[in-house]
Amino acid sequence: NAGVTQTPKFRILKIGQSMTLQCTQDMNHNYMYWYRQDPGMGLKLIYYSVGAGITDKGEVPNGYNVSRSTTEDFPLRLELAAPSQTSVYFCASSYTDRLDGYTFGSGTRLTVV
Amino acid sequence: AQSVTQPDIHITVSEGASLELRCNYSYGATPYLFWYVQSPGQGLQLLLKYFSGDTLVQGIKGFEAEFKRSQSSFNLRKPSVHWSDAAEYFCAVGAMDSNYQLIWGAGTKLIIKP
Numbered sequence: 041n042a043g044v045t046q047t048p049k050f051r052i053l054k055i056g057q058s059m060t061l062q063c064t065q066d067m068n069h070n071y072m073y074w075y076r077q078d079p080g081m082g083l084k085l086i087y088y089s090v091g092a093g094i095t096d097k098g099e100v101p102n103g104y105n106v107s108r109s110t111t112e113d114f115p116l117r118l119e120l121a122a123p124s125q126t127s128v129y130f131c132a133s134s135y136t137d138r139l140d141g142y143t144f145g146s147g148t149r150l151t152v153v
Numbered sequence: 154a155q156s157v158t159q160p161d162i163h164i165t166v167s168e169g170a171s172l173e174l175r176c177n178y179s180y181g182a183t184p185y186l187f188w189y190v191q192s193p194g195q196g197l198q199l200l201l202k203y204f205s206g207d208t209l210v211q212g213i214k215g216f217e218a219e220f221k222r223s224q225s226s227f228n229l230r231k232p233s234v235h236w237s238d239a240a241e242y243f244c245a246v247g248a249m250d251s252n253y254q255l256i257w258g259a260g261t262k263l264i265i266k267p
Contacts, residue, residue: 044196082157082243082257083197098254130196141187144196 042066046131046145053121053152061116061148063131071134072114073098073142074106076127083130089114121152155180157246159258166234167266174229174261176244186227187245187255188218197243203227214238239265 047062065072070091075083085098089108103125105117114133118125129148134140156179166172178184185204189197201212208220218229227244244258 080162080259082245082259083255084257085254088254132196141199141202142189142197144198146194146196 044131044133044143044145046129046148048148049146050149051151053118053150055121055123055152057121058117058119059121059150061118061129061131061150063114063116063145064112065114065131065133065143066112067133067135067143068111069133069135069143070111071136071140072108073132073134074104074114074116075130075132076100077130077147078127086116086129118150123152126150126152155184155246155248155256157244157256157258159242159244159261161261162259163262163264165264165266168236169233172229172231172234172238172263174242174244174263176227176229176258178225178227178244178246178256180225180246180248182248183222185247186218186220187247188212188216188227188229189243189245190214191241191243191260193240200229200242234263234265236265236267239263 044065073088074086084100087106089095095106131145132142134142158177187202188200191197200216201210203210203220211217216231241260241262243260245255247255
């Protein structure tokens with residue numbers, strides 16, 4: 041049972057480059073989330089999705105985009121990377137509403153230089 | 154606005170000693186409360202959650218937490234820690250009228266002394 045799989049695990053981007061962080065879950069969870077984690081800070085919600093074709097902004101959506109064409113996949117797109125986007129990114133999913141326990145991926149550590 | 158405070162950035166405990174990690178929240182109604190653990194280089198794992206009912210909840214790995222409404226607290230406890238408990242612990246709060254979004258504490262890093 042793979043759970044939530046994130047790729048890549050590490051990435052270095054130059055300012056202005058773009059990239060897509062991949063997230064796939066095999067648990068048939070309806071809800072999926074993208075968080076960023078900065079040192080000394082709690083997780084901040086970037087975007088979330090309550091099902092295929094439905095996405096919504098979280099607390100810190102600027103500079104990011106998402107799509108949810110299937111139940112399994114929830115990629116996060118960074119356009120025009122900036123140093124402020126240096127962070128560890130976590131994808132998570134839950135079966136029912138957002139107050140169910142989340143299953144997290146192992147994270148993507150992104151550095152923008 | 155809702156907020157979650159974990160007052161201790163780091164805590165050092167000897168192996169075999171008891172542990173209490175503090176979590177205080179700010180919210181008007183009864184919140185939904187969670188504790189997650191993050192081992193180095195890993196994603197977060199749910200330890201336990203409180204929605205309603207018995208204010209003392211049991212979780213995985215021998216952890217428990219107690220909801221105290223009068224103190225707006227949800228402290229995590231373990232009677233005897235093991236070296237494998239060294240990790241970072243996060244408290245989170247959610248509520249229906251915040252569109253279910255979780256608000257996270259900044260985390261407490263647990264260091265185990267041999």
